[in-house]
Amino acid sequence: xxxxxxxxxxxxxxxxxxxxxxxxxxxIANKVTVARDGQQALxxxxxxxxxxxxxxxxxLLDLKLPKxxxxxxxxxxxxxxxxxxxxxxxLTSSKEEQDIITGxxxxxxSYIRKPVNFDQFVEAIRELGLYWLVLNEPPHR
Amino acid sequence: xRKLADLPIRTKLTLITLLTSTIAxxxxxxxxxxxxxxxxxxxxxxxxxxxxxxxxxxxxxxxxFNDPQSAQEYLEPLAANPEITAAAVYKPNGSLFAGYTxxxxxxxxxxxxxxxxxxxxxxxxALEPVQQGQRQVGNVYLRATTEPxxxxxxxxxxxxxxxxxxxxxxTLPIAMRLxxxxxxxxxxxxxxxxxxxxxxxxxxxxxxxxVNEATIKATGLSRESLIGTDFSNYFTEPExxxxxxxxxxxxxxxxxxxxxxxxxxxxxxxxxxxxxxYKDENFxxxxxxxxxxxxTAQNKAQEEIRNRTNELQIANRxxxxxxxxxxHDLRAPLRAIDGFSQALAEDYADKLDDHGKSYLxxxxxxxxxxxHLIDDMLTLSRVTRSEMDHEKVDLGTLxxxxxxxxxxSEPGRQVKxxxxxxxxxxxxxxxLRQVLVxxxxxxxxxxxxxxHPRIEFDVSRNNGTQEFFVRxxxxxxxxxxxxxxxGPFQRLHSAAEFPGNGVGLATVQRIIHRHGGETRxxxxxxxxxxxxxTLPS
Numbered sequence: 001x002x003x004x005x006x007x008x009x010x011x012x013x014x015x016x017x018x019x020x021x022x023x024x025x026x027x028i029a030n031k032v033t034v035a036r037d038g039q040q041a042l043x044x045x046x047x048x049x050x051x052x053x054x055x056x057x058x059x060l061l062d063l064k065l066p067k068x069x070x071x072x073x074x075x076x077x078x079x080x081x082x083x084x085x086x087x088x089x090x091l092t093s094s095k096e097e098q099d100i101i102t103g104x105x106x107x108x109x110s111y112i113r114k115p116v117n118f119d120q121f122v123e124a125i126r127e128l129g130l131y132w133l134v135l136n137e138p139p140h141r
Numbered sequence: 142x143r144k145l146a147d148l149p150i151r152t153k154l155t156l157i158t159l160l161t162s163t164i165a166x167x168x169x170x171x172x173x174x175x176x177x178x179x180x181x182x183x184x185x186x187x188x189x190x191x192x193x194x195x196x197x198x199x200x201x202x203x204x205x206f207n208d209p210q211s212a213q214e215y216l217e218p219l220a221a222n223p224e225i226t227a228a229a230v231y232k233p234n235g236s237l238f239a240g241y242t243x244x245x246x247x248x249x250x251x252x253x254x255x256x257x258x259x260x261x262x263x264x265x266x267a268l269e270p271v272q273q274g275q276r277q278v279g280n281v282y283l284r285a286t287t288e289p290x291x292x293x294x295x296x297x298x299x300x301x302x303x304x305x306x307x308x309x310x311x312t313l314p315i316a317m318r319l320x321x322x323x324x325x326x327x328x329x330x331x332x333x334x335x336x337x338x339x340x341x342x343x344x345x346x347x348x349x350x351x352v353n354e355a356t357i358k359a360t361g362l363s364r365e366s367l368i369g370t371d372f373s374n375y376f377t378e379p380e381x382x383x384x385x386x387x388x389x390x391x392x393x394x395x396x397x398x399x400x401x402x403x404x405x406x407x408x409x410x411x412x413x414x415x416x417x418x419y420k421d422e423n424f425x426x427x428x429x430x431x432x433x434x435x436x437t438a439q440n441k442a443q444e445e446i447r448n449r450t451n452e453l454q455i456a457n458r459x460x461x462x463x464x465x466x467x468x469h470d471l472r473a474p475l476r477a478i479d480g481f482s483q484a485l486a487e488d489y490a491d492k493l494d495d496h497g498k499s500y501l502x503x504x505x506x507x508x509x510x511x512x513h514l515i516d517d518m519l520t521l522s523r524v525t526r527s528e529m530d531h532e533k534v535d536l537g538t539l540x541x542x543x544x545x546x547x548x549x550s551e552p553g554r555q556v557k558x559x560x561x562x563x564x565x566x567x568x569x570x571x572x573l574r575q576v577l578v579x580x581x582x583x584x585x586x587x588x589x590x591x592x593h594p595r596i597e598f599d600v601s602r603n604n605g606t607q608e609f610f611v612r613x614x615x616x617x618x619x620x621x622x623x624x625x626x627x628g629p630f631q632r633l634h635s636a637a638e639f640p641g642n643g644v645g646l647a648t649v650q651r652i653i654h655r656h657g658g659e660t661r662x663x664x665x666x667x668x669x670x671x672x673x674x675t676l677p678s
Binding site for chain 1 (some may be wrong): 468472
């Protein structure tokens, strides 16, 4: 494994736990930072001490979030030159067509629906991790 | 027979004219006849009485000298007057003294007593006393024929006809010409009054010069109080009303100009005004002719539609929000139940016996079933809500793709399938694909226990409609339950026998109904099922 980090934007503690479990089951030991609402996610990039934080290789973004919803978080990330190229994967419960289309229109790099079946979820996280943390070359330094 | 009321007004006027002139002529004739008859009788009575007096004067001597011979001689010359049919002279005691009878006429009465001067049928009886000084010495009797009244009437009738017919013939063309001139404006006026639309003429100063009945109704004011007043007074927006006729004077007309008429009782009538200039034969503008169309009912209906659409949109948005929430929030707990059951099974494997592990497995299976159910319900609700395209769809190609997917999902199964040629319909590709996924998926599922499974997708064409069908030789179903087939959450097989949640056919039916088509199913237990759907070609 490498020093690449993950920002998990997730308000549901169950989903947080299961995602972390799925990552560890796949032996993905990269550092994971969890933002529990949309504001926290934006603060990670834009607050005063943002420059001291590592730039994540991937943001796993849930859509239904307290305060600022996922699509709005995505819109603001894309609107700011510092994060315009930040790889973001929408990882959410629904596959509402409108969400998928809006997600891509706002510049999401991928859209993954969390399967109910945990085995399938683990498999999805494995492929995600492999792709974004190993295969993919991030745009920044 | 046509009723008098149904006759055109012009014909009625002509008839009235002819009738009145005829009645007038007849009445005049009858009066003249009656007067003439009276005058004739008076004259006759006068003439005959005079003659009787002359005779009486001559008879004095004959009676005084008792000389009937000379009396007879006086009577004989009466033969010269053809009107006199009989004459007689009586002594005071009533005995006949002398008499004369025109040949062919009855003799005078034998006795001179009780005779009175009078008119009889077609004759006049005159009686004149013969007097010598104060002494009556006898009576003279004279009987004269009068011309029979009937003859006189018929002669008059002839004259009347002779006068009436030519005068009527003369009246007819005059009447018709006159009535055309009179009836034409009356006819036009009736049309104007009959109109349900308020019609009004306005002078260049905006003063009402004429109105029809409908205007009176709409304003609640009489014709007299409307004419001569300002047109704009009768609207909720007088300025706008003024602008409307000014626009007519400026550009010659207005079309569908919306205004609201205010009735004296406060009732408002929404109208659309159409108005144009009216001019005399020298093209001088006399004013504006304006016709209003009452659109209150239409406006009300439109308002109603707007309200309902609004309510529907709100309901739809709520439903949208609801299913969005369902798709997000209902699945998350299921994922947690499944995930942590799995975690339990993995991390505490040594503390659980086989029973415990099997329970956890059941929990996981149940959550996954519920996950599918939520997905299918969302699909079902989305089918009704989603926007629909109307494009040419090649169902044959879609079916082939669906079969490929089914084959990939279960590579081990050997299913013979046949897709007919030219399976083209008009509709929404995505939704129709959903129909085939469900129908072919069912056929695939329910032929699982059949050693030689066969699935067919084709169309039967009949009277311009095409009915597509998916036929299989699977487990089939009992037609007794055919009604339940398309109801949501209705199943004819247990989940243990064949997995499923009873949403598939309900989804199919909703999609087909949205396309304006129909669905039906035919089946025989153990021999297979056929599902039909129609689509506009």
